[in-house]
Amino acid sequence: MIKRLVLFLTLLFSCFFLTAGNRVALVLSGGGARGFAHVPIIEELERRGIVPDIVIGSSMGGLVGGLYSAGYSAQDMYHLIDDTDFVSAVFNLSQQAPSVVGKPYNEYYDRNISIGFSDSGLGTTGALLDDEQINRIIHEAFCRVEPVDDFDDFPIPFRCIGTDYRTGDGLVFNSGSIYEALRATMAMPFVFPVVELDDGTYVVDGGVYNNLPVDIARWMGADIVIAVDVNESVRSAAADSDIIDTLSGSLNQYLLLVGQIKSRSQYDDATFLLIPDTSQTGVVDFGGIDQVLEAGRQFVEYNQELFDEIEKACGVSDEDVRSYFSYEPALIEGFSFPPELARFQNRFSSLVGKPYDEEAVREISRLLSIVRKLSNKLSVTYKFCDGIIQVSSRDYTNATSSFNLGLTGGLLSYYNSDEDEFKFILNPDLSLSFDFWLDQILLTPALKLGQNNMLSLTALFFMSPSWAFEAGLHGAFGGFSAISDRNYVNRYVTRDWNAGGHLDLVFLYGISHRLDLSLSYDFYYLAQAQSGRHVRLENSRIWDRQIHNLADLSLSYHFDGSHLESVQETGVDFAIEASLLFSGSWGWELRADLSGSFKVTDSSSGFIDWNVSAFSSTGPFELLRSYRIDPFGQISQDYVFTSLSYKHYLFPRSNGFYISAGFFAQALDRDDINTLSVLKKSQLPFSSIDGFEAGGMLSAGYLSDFGDISVSVMVSYTGSTAIAITLR
Numbered sequence: 177m178i179k180r181l182v183l184f185l186t187l188l189f190s191c192f193f194l195t196a197g198n199r200v201a202l203v204l205s206g207g208g209a210r211g212f213a214h215v216p217i218i219e220e221l222e223r224r225g226i227v228p229d230i231v232i233g234s235s236m237g238g239l240v241g242g243l244y245s246a247g248y249s250a251q252d253m254y255h256l257i258d259d260t261d262f263v264s265a266v267f268n269l270s271q272q273a274p275s276v277v278g279k280p281y282n283e284y285y286d287r288n289i290s291i292g293f294s295d296s297g298l299g300t301t302g303a304l305l306d307d308e309q310i311n312r313i314i315h316e317a318f319c320r321v322e323p324v325d326d327f328d329d330f331p332i333p334f335r336c337i338g339t340d341y342r343t344g345d346g347l348v349f350n351s352g353s354i355y356e357a358l359r360a361t362m363a364m365p366f367v368f369p370v371v372e373l374d375d376g377t378y379v380v381d382g383g384v385y386n387n388l389p390v391d392i393a394r395w396m397g398a399d400i401v402i403a404v405d406v407n408e409s410v411r412s413a414a415a416d417s418d419i420i421d422t423l424s425g426s427l428n429q430y431l432l433l434v435g436q437i438k439s440r441s442q443y444d445d446a447t448f449l450l451i452p453d454t455s456q457t458g459v460v461d462f463g464g465i466d467q468v469l470e471a472g473r474q475f476v477e478y479n480q481e482l483f484d485e486i487e488k489a490c491g492v493s494d495e496d497v498r499s500y501f502s503y504e505p506a507l508i509e510g511f512s513f514p515p516e517l518a519r520f521q522n523r524f525s526s527l528v529g530k531p532y533d534e535e536a537v538r539e540i541s542r543l544l545s546i547v548r549k550l551s552n553k554l555s556v557t558y559k560f561c562d563g564i565i566q567v568s569s570r571d572y573t574n575a576t577s578s579f580n581l582g583l584t585g586g587l588l589s590y591y592n593s594d595e596d597e598f599k600f601i602l603n604p605d606l607s608l609s610f611d612f613w614l615d616q617i618l619l620t621p622a623l624k625l626g627q628n629n630m631l632s633l634t635a636l637f638f639m640s641p642s643w644a645f646e647a648g649l650h651g652a653f654g655g656f657s658a659i660s661d662r663n664y665v666n667r668y669v670t671r672d673w674n675a676g677g678h679l680d681l682v683f684l685y686g687i688s689h690r691l692d693l694s695l696s697y698d699f700y701y702l703a704q705a706q707s708g709r710h711v712r713l714e715n716s717r718i719w720d721r722q723i724h725n726l727a728d729l730s731l732s733y734h735f736d737g738s739h740l741e742s743v744q745e746t747g748v749d750f751a752i753e754a755s756l757l758f759s760g761s762w763g764w765e766l767r768a769d770l771s772g773s774f775k776v777t778d779s780s781s782g783f784i785d786w787n788v789s790a791f792s793s794t795g796p797f798e799l800l801r802s803y804r805i806d807p808f809g810q811i812s813q814d815y816v817f818t819s820l821s822y823k824h825y826l827f828p829r830s831n832g833f834y835i836s837a838g839f840f841a842q843a844l845d846r847d848d849i850n851t852l853s854v855l856k857k858s859q860l861p862f863s864s865i866d867g868f869e870a871g872g873m874l875s876a877g878y879l880s881d882f883g884d885i886s887v888s889v890m891v892s893y894t895g896s897t898a899i900a901i902t903l904r
Contacts, residue, residue, distance in 0.1 A: 206235025208459030216472030219250030337382030509563030
């Protein structure tokens with residue numbers, strides 16, 4: 177257990193830790209991304225042989241100071257910064273994973289943004305960002321010293337500051353779990369989740385209480401205090417810039433001033449005060465780390481006389497503060513899980529007896545990420561104590577309702593080699609839905625806007641955690657006929673009507689499996705087609721049968737496996753649906769999709785993506801739902817598609833830009849839906865396939881917590897070309 181003491185007790189006890197003589201303390205302020213300016217200053221102290229007797233840090237100053245105290249040289253820290261994608265790690269939005277797997281082939285409920293509400297207020301997490309990636313970075317960086325219980329046993333004794341979130345009192349971390357101490361000192365309120373200690377104390381960012389703890393260094397008996405404040409230049413520069421002319425800039429300046437009031441009051445107590453110019457960098461500007469490092473280097477270059485004075489006052493040491501890195505890593509002796517997660521413990525048995533090193537940390541983090549999602553937890557974290565990995569978890573606030581927004585579709589263009597024409601098609605769909613719970617019933621009214629406009633109400637009643645009934649009603653207006661706007665090649669503006677309902681028996685297993693037995697009914701009224709500028713009038717078709725009553729009995733299964741790995745969608749997804757149709761005569765539909773994404777190597781940012789899709793139908797030929805439209809705008813009732821590609825993320829671990837290149841092949845039937853010259857007569861699936869295409873594809877995109885936006889190009893050996901900008 178971390179020995180947490182209120183400041184005045186801790187300081188009285190800790191003053192004996194410093195050595196006799198000129199006792200030197202290095203004090204590093206917080207400042208978010210600006211805190212990386214500490215590294216070039218530490219580099220200069222190292223170059224001159226200036227070794228402090230203790231390092232004290234707050235927030236980001238705590239992380240940098242902890243690395244230095246644990247044995248990292250400035251060069252080691254540069255390498256760590258180069259190898260870490262701080263942008264993706266920090267900007268990992270905190271959203272509650274849906275507790276119910278979606279029904280397959282239901283694009284209606286795509287959710288790019290989800291905001292939960294409960295009786296306690298807005299949100300289900302208490303923080304804007306998720307800390308899973310930050311936790312992993314801390315564990316990897318400090319795994320060699322995590323077994324050390326007393327921070328005085330580090331190569332350089334270390335302290336970091338936290339704030340009791342209930343009382344506002346300051347806390348000094350001097351022993352226990354270095355991971356927990358650093359995670360606490362960096363827990364910026366609202367941005368990252370608070371840290372709960374073993375005794376129930378909630379701790380947030382040390383900068384809330386004391387962002388430049390010079391006074392703590394003095395109370396601990398330091399004779400010389402080297403204080404580095406990476407924030408003061410920002411305050412000073414605000415009057416001479418437009419930094420306060422924006423809402424975000426004004427909020428940033430307000431938070432800065434609140435923290436600087438106490439920091440500036442301690443300037444006189446510092447023996448040497450170092451203020452690098454970080455005024456061009458924001459607190460969360462983790463994409464500008466190189467700029468911050470350069471600001472630190474320039475400060476060192478322009479203040480050599482100041483460092484001369486520091487060297488003269490502190491003296492020079494030839495001590496190798498990184499000697500601790502020669503120690504062998506501790507062995508993992510076992511795992512301790514809370515009762516609600518005990519069923520997952522056997523997944524970790526292969527790690528028992530192995531060294532607790534970077535490789536073990538990566539595997540533990542990967543497995544705990546899966547556990548977190550399988551158990552639908554706000555967080556699943558751990559600390560390493562006496563050879564035991566002690567796992568803990570926290571639940572989401574029980575959201576009684578949530579607002580969801582989804583956006584799919586985009587801009588599609590294609591070149592038809594047979595008719596030598598090039599077209600652009602814009603087909604976005606926006607969905608808005610609102611979930612709220614009435615005891616065991618989840619009600620979801622929803623609105624969809626796009627080429628089809630739909631209003632629906634769905635009720636999901638849970639008989640048990642695994643079994644549920646779902647019932648829904650909907651009404652829609654837009655293009656439902658096979659020559660509507662949805663048919664991208666020969667498209668007409670249609671004003672069709674649709675109304676219907678469905679009843680499902682649902683079996684759920686965990687948050688990854690869903691099996692549906694569904695009975696549905698749809699009424700369609702197909703309005704007369706209106707020719708458009710891009711359609712040849714002679715090909716128009718006024719349906720002989722404008723009214724359809726379509727009954728559908730279907731069995732579907734959805735396995736959502738990719739979300740169990742990471743944001744980068746490693747894993748496998750599978751969906752299949754078989755339907756028996758009746759609309760004056762019997763028919764059927766069959767569709768299946770299997771896709772996967774796997775890392776090339778554990779340490780690479782490269783992924784192999786593959787996909788197989790199949791569709792076959794004998795549904796009513798007047799309805800667009802009886803067909804599949806391929807990327808080249810071709811419409812068919814029998815369709816098979818497969819692709820294989822290599823995807824590379826430009827950022828190494830989480831959200832970020834990617835490029836992808838690969839091959840595709842597809843087989844389909846080429847009936848002209850407007851002339852209906854050939855109608856499918858066979859009852860065998862895929863019996864009408866009479867065409868084949870293959871070619872290459874190239875795409876670039878950005879994957880984020882809001883969704884995946886991409887630009888893709890497909891070129892067939894037949895000369896057809898498709899270009900698409902999509903969001904999903």
